[in-house]
Amino acid sequence: MALRELKVCLLGDTGVGKSSIVWRFVEDSFDPNINPTIGASFMTKTVQYQNELHKFLIWDTAGQERPYFCTDKEEQILYHYRFRALAPMYYRGSAAAIIVYDITKEETFSTLKNWVKELRQHGPPNIVVAIAGNKCDLIDVREVMERDAKDYADSIHAIFVETSAKNAININELFIEIISHPESSKTNRSVKGNEMQV
Numbered sequence: 001m002a003l004r005e006l007k008v009c010l011l012g013d014t015g016v017g018k019s020s021i022v023w024r025f026v027e028d029s030f031d032p033n034i035n036p037t038i039g040a041s042f043m044t045k046t047v048q049y050q051n052e053l054h055k056f057l058i059w060d061t062a063g064q065e066r067p068y069f070c071t072d073k074e075e076q077i078l079y080h081y082r083f084r085a086l087a088p089m090y091y092r093g094s095a096a097a098i099i100v101y102d103i104t105k106e107e108t109f110s111t112l113k114n115w116v117k118e119l120r121q122h123g124p125p126n127i128v129v130a131i132a133g134n135k136c137d138l139i140d141v142r143e144v145m146e147r148d149a150k151d152y153a154d155s156i157h158a159i160f161v162e163t164s165a166k167n168a169i170n171i172n173e174l175f176i177e178i179i180s181h182p183e184s185s186k187t188n189r190s191v192k193g194n195e196m197q198v
């Protein structure tokens, strides 16, 4: 059976649930006390879909601009240059970027639009953009309407799903949509025998 590799990165504001989405996808678990990501973390998961194996190489980036341990301005600037400014390393060569916002926080949707602009300006030309409106289990405190987010996603030709890492809603579907997107197969890398690398 053919094996294809797909580099995918997750972008978005701090606390929107990027790591939780990755944990739900890779480990099928959810930790309500998960720690904020420092810099970036890397995980892989291989799924079988339509007679092919797809190995996701997942880079989960930190959304936090000013981590709690940075007490003064100098430390914050240092953090920015050490981690946030490294984001291009993670989206370069990616088949897809999953940009996550929190449906209960309007400002995280604005951050998402900034990431879309950055990807359009500096990202790979064929990168598949997938927008995930996470925490859809919290509809009572919703601030971003699903229709508005879907209209925006359609306007930029992005995949769109509302997800809940907590309740395992649309997490696998999100990754399957990425596999099935015609553009992602162009960036997919076929791997033969012992050529496979993490």
Ligand SMILES: Nc1nc2c(ncn2[C@@H]2O[C@H](COP(=O)(O)OP(=O)(O)OP(=O)(O)O)[C@@H](O)[C@H]2O)c(=O)[nH]1
Binding pocket: 012, 013, 014, 015, 016, 017, 018, 019, 020, 021, 031, 032, 033, 034, 035, 036, 037, 038, 061, 062, 063, 064, 134, 135, 136, 137, 138, 163, 164, 165, 166, 167
């Ligand atoms: N109710 C609910 N809470 C969630 C969901 N996903 C994540 N959370 C919670 O939101 C908080 C932040 O989750 P993370 O996965 O650390 O968010 P992140 O985007 O990776 O954050 P950074 O690492 O700081 O960039 C945690 O308390 C999670 O338990 C969800 O689908 N529903």
